[in-house]
Amino acid sequence: MNTRQIILDTETTGLYPNSGDRLVEFAGLEMINRKFTENSLHLYVHPERDMPAEAAAVHGITIEQLEEKNAPVFAKVGQEIADYLRGAELIIHNAKFDVGFLDMEFRRMGLPPIDELGCTITDTLAMAREMFPGQKVSLDALCNRFDVDRSKRVYHGALIDCELLGEVYLAMTRGQFDLMADSGSEEAEQVHAVAEIKRPARLKVIQADETELSAHEAYLDALDKAVGGACLWRGEAGA
Template sequence: MTQRQIILDTETTGLYADNGDRLVEFAGLEMINRQMTDQTLHLYVHPERDMPEEAAKVHGLTIEVLEAKNAPPFAEVGQQIADFLRGAELIIHNAKFDVGFLDMEFERMGLPSIEDLGCKVTDTLTMAREMFPGQKASLDALCNRFSVDRSKRVFHGALIDCELLGEVYLAMTRRQFDLMGGAQSEDEQAGKPQAVAETVRTGRLKVIAASAEELAAHEQYLDELGEGCVWRAAAKTQA
């Protein structure tokens, strides 16, 4: 069975799930086989408390805005969120933060934790720090690194951040996916014949054999190098 992946983000009233802060926005985008599906869950949530000015400056959500959107309290949507996440791999940037808030909200309702829902968590912040040690690993920095357009990101909204994170995650894992033999070219996806070298599979890696035309071009290049060609001298020694 194909593993469901969900690109996930939340917005909150503050930084501390264990000290009275609450979740105010949830977004999750489903991805299967590295393709986004039409299964999306995006909810605004009333925190049942005040909204600190500092938090509103980050995500643009005030209590008045949430009430204008008829945002329900988490108790009315928590089961829906839990059912959406159940058994999926969650792709989250700075996962400790979002998982902490979701677990806090679930516990208030008597619902299972993220772990108990059978979810695997992949933290793209940890991935980025391992891939680019000593460099900035924020979502903005990764968008810049992978040329992901973030011009529509006025505030740190959960939905737009999920969309950006989805593109960043695909870019971060593209090389690994290619090595596992899972990627297809545009021609392959369209069912067109490929005028490229033959692919030989060895284990789970792809070895691309040179075509006759490429081999001929290589020999011509070696001819142009003349008698001092190191490549041919080495080949004769090996023979």
């Protein structure tokens, strides 16, 4: 897997990109082969309008702070953001929101929207709803589920949220990569060779001892914690 992935988040003045709200913070963390690189992009942006108190209460960003930072307007950094995103798989929690704002800002500059930059979108909110139907799937809830430390998160900042989402995404998709994806690898060839060994018609059954049973119970307890209830394996064992 050599896909360039970017964990992405934004902060804005409000919820409605087509009704005057603007982007005020952008963060992207690059990941290649499930490893974070040093190629990150974090920018504060002056929205060229006021900052509603309810928005500042969420992300902690005020117009005064942006002016102290000499934050540029989006027109000054839009091309840099577009170039950074081009051709990548974007990992976003509630992608419709962030993509809506980026497309609006790009459109104001005459730049192409996200889908014309050759990007693909992976929405971790949709993933979580499919994995955990009927359960809370906010970023906070997923951090709790996967034991991701969010103690440093005072506000919903784009950069800290990207860092948390990166850990959550890796936890959510870890099972997909535990198996060897590269059938040409040395390890995969060894597994294939073992699979072709002829087994005897009858195999000796060895029962688990107390230590092994205890370890198994501990593993099931961990699964229970991860899913917030009785895991599937425990349910089947008791059936």
